[in-house]
Amino acid sequence: MISARNFLHFSRGVALAAAVCFFAATLAVAQTDALPSWNDTAPKQAIISFVEKVTKPDSADFVPEAERIAVFDNDGTLWVEHPIYTQLAFALDRVKSLAPQHPEWKETQPFKAVLEGDMKALAASGEKGLVELIMTTHAGMTTSDFQKIVIDWLASARDPKFKRPYTELVYQPMIELLAYLRANGFKTFIVSGGGVELMRPWAEKVYGIPPEQVVGSSIKTEFRMEDDTPTLFRLPEVNFIDDKAGKPVGINQQIGRRPIAAFGNSDGDLQMLQWTTMAGGPARLGVLIHHTDAAREYAYDRDTEFGRLDKALDAAAITGWTVVDMKADWKQVFKD
Amino acid sequence: MISARNFLHFSRGVALAAAVCFFAATLAVAQTDALPSWNDTAPKQAIISFVEKVTKPDSADFVPEAERIAVFDNDGTLWVEHPIYTQLAFALDRVKSLAPQHPEWKETQPFKAVLEGDMKALAASGEKGLVELIMTTHAGMTTSDFQKIVIDWLASARDPKFKRPYTELVYQPMIELLAYLRANGFKTFIVSGGGVELMRPWAEKVYGIPPEQVVGSSIKTEFRMEDDTPTLFRLPEVNFIDDKAGKPVGINQQIGRRPIAAFGNSDGDLQMLQWTTMAGGPARLGVLIHHTDAAREYAYDRDTEFGRLDKALDAAAITGWTVVDMKADWKQVFKD
Structure with a gap:
């Protein structure tokens, strides 16, 4: 039984506990930098400002949580694409x-x-x-x-320049960005020109992106019953190329709604950024990663076979997309 | 400042609050029937027993939350498909x-x-x-x-028999089932032979299933820039038929992992149920809705143009899939 006096103390206790929790949470938010591998330059500010705009309920650009879809190219945007894909x-x-x-x-x-x-x-x-x-x-x-086969290969293969497993050559600032967006109610998707079945086996562990949130190119598969065991057999025939004008098609096919933020690094991402940001209406975010860091990674843009950034770079200047200068804007490229 | 005595009361208060919360939660679980429109017959028991098996951490059939994928056919499984789709x-x-x-x-x-x-x-x-x-x-x-066009049509069109909007002719027991599975950490997907763009505009509101969790048939689309506005134009060309042997293909394409539970009602769902339940290993659930209720809905199976249930019904007897007898197992078909 709770006496009146004890009840008073009990209530005070609960109020105090709530106050302490609130204070601790406020402190934690104030003290934690969700993007520690990003320098405090314009791109980081643009990203944070966009996220605040779309998540604050009283903002003119507020977007309900279910519609906070962010899409990421993979090769050259989340992991290394040179010297070859x-x-x-x-x-x-x-x-x-x-x-x-x-x-x-x-x-x-x-x-x-x-x-x-x-x-x-x-x-x-x-x-x-x-x-x-x-x-x-x-x-x-x-x-x-x-x-x-994919899992076995990734376990033993090493990148020729960095001598590390490919799954370690993911960009630390982008890993932080994925987590930051998810902490703010975004659903993060990969939308890559690469083969979807080559990414799915490890994307969840490395990026925190589950298989159903990976969009990519594919070959046809066929359902077969073999000795009462159902299998899907991979056929030597292209099913879908998720690149360039294919990216908005792939997004619509698999996600079924228009993203509000898109991250890419090459002309293969041009139409995805257009589709995401040019529909009119509230704030949308388009970001291009510009490989400018020959010392820590690679420097390339208009003149390369892998991840050419030419038309999309010109478009960025007109549309106001954020261009990340890898050398100037990233404190760190890979995890140590 | 908190005195020793107040601190004692404070601690007691917190402990008491925790105990009250725990007790209330236990009561709530014990008292609520998550599937009130289902009679207490075998199918309801089979569903609940499966969900308990895969969600209890110490169960031999435990499945981590991320892998709890449940797939649902739409026509005839979630909503009415007679007299025509x-x-x-x-x-x-x-x-x-x-x-x-x-x-x-x-x-x-x-x-x-x-x-x-x-x-x-x-x-x-x-x-x-x-x-x-x-x-x-x-x-x-x-x-x-x-x-x-779809949204406008659904707002005015009425079913010829029930004189109600089509989006009201969804099965109440299945709506409860979707919610029950989600409350147990499942991700619920539609995998339908119907056109994906015909379901996405309303599936979230009616079923609680967001567009990115709807898999269906589709026609090709083309990305076009029209006066600086990006659009996707619908072409008169089949892209993908998500029916029969196409369902496992569509599941693998869009979801990228094998479901652990599948719900259908016709031969179009046969391969989806095979793909879900016949891989060997831990507990899997396959369910067929059998339309046996001419009074409250329709009665049909082997002899109909829309939703024929023939081969899959034979397979159910062999594989041990649960067959729901609509007349006997559902207390209610539609919401009042």
């Missing part, structure tokens, strides 16, 4: 592992070029050669077998 | 609204059949005629224009 490195390694079962590859392009390390001959095989490489190394097995 | 009713109404701009339809099949209400002639136009109807009524506008 990681997916291409995977395909080249796969050709080498499969070569003993394919003696004919010694005399057939583009495989011969891969086995001899002749990048000039490989480039000469053009898009046709590249598609053949991808199909040979990515199709002809079930989805679960492919997933295992 | 709602999407077909939409297409027929659209033909009638567009007819004044198409005088040639008076003499051209399958439009002539629709305008004259000649369902026999419409059926005679076959799949080719049906595809033409769908393309004419679903393509040739932007995605946002189509969304508006």
Whole structure:
């Protein structure tokens, strides 16, 4: 039984506990920098200001939590894409592992070029050669077998420059940004030109992005019952290319609503940023990561085969997209 | 400042508050039936027993929250699909609204059949005629224009038998089931043969399922910049049919992981239930809704054009899927 006096103390106790909690929470918010790897330059300010605008209930730009969709390109935006896309490195390694079962590859392009390390001959095989490489190394097995191949490869493969696993070559400032957006009620999606099945096995662990929030390119799959066991078999046929004008299509197909923030780094992201930011109406955020840091990572933009940033850089100046200068705006590129 | 005596009272207060909260929570759980529209027959027991198995941390069948994916067919599983699919009713109404701009339809099949209400002639136009109807009524506008058309139509269209808006002809027991699963950490998805853009505009409000958790059939779209405004234009070309063997493909494409529970009502859901439940390993749930209630809704299974349940019903007996007998197992079909 609670006496009147005890009840009074009890109430005071509860009020005090609430006050202490509130004070502690306020302090924690004030003291924590959610983006410690970002310098206090314009891009960080633009990102924080946008998030505050869309999350404050009395703001003219307020967006309900369910509609806070943020989309991120992967190659060159969340992880390294030079000297070549990681997916291409995977395909080249796969050709080498499969070569003993394919003696004919010694005399057939583009495989011969891969086995001899002749990048000039490989480039000469053009898009046709590249598609053949991808199909040979990515199709002809079930989805679960492919997933295992990807996980095994990532466990042993090392980036040629940094000598680290590819999944460690993710940008620390972007990892912080993903977490910061999620802490503010955003749902974060990958929207990548890369193969969706190459990202899903590790995106949850590394980025905190679950498989259902990964949009990407894909090959066709076929449902098959094999000895009463249902499988999905990967066919050597393109299903969808999630790049350039394909990105808004992929976003609409899988997410079904327009993002309010988009992050990219190349011309492959141009239409995704347009689709996100140019619909009129309230505040929207478009961000381009500009690779300007030859010392800590790479410096490239208009003149590269992997992640060319040319038209989108011109568009940024007109549309007011935020351009992140990797060298000036990031305190740190990778986790130590 | 807190004296020793006050601190003692304060601690007691906190402990008491915690105890009260715990007790109240326990009571609430014990007293609430999450599935009040279900009779206490075998299907309800099977569903509850499955959910308890996969959510109790010390259970051999425990599934981490992130992997608790449940997929639901729409037509005939979540809402009414007789006398014809709602999407077909939409297409027929659209033909009638567009007819004044198409005088040639008076003499051209399958439009002539629709305008004259000649369902026999419409059926005679076959799949080719049906595809033409769908393309004419679903393509040739932007995605946002189509969304508006769908919302406007649903606001005024009425089901011929029940004289209610289609979005009210959703099954109350299934609405409770969706909420019950979500309360237990499940992520609920629609996986329907119907057009994805016909479901997304209202699925969140009616089912609590956001657009990014709706998988369905689709036509191709094209990104276009029109006067500096980005749009997605709907083309008269099939993109993906999310039915039968297409359902596991669609699930893998958009969700990227295998569900642990699947709910359907027709042969179109057979492969989805196989893919969900026949992988071996821990407990999985497959459920078929059997339309047995001619008085409150409809009774049909092996002999119907819309939602035929034949092969899947045979498979259920072998695989141990739960079959819901609508008449016997549901206290209520629709909300009053």
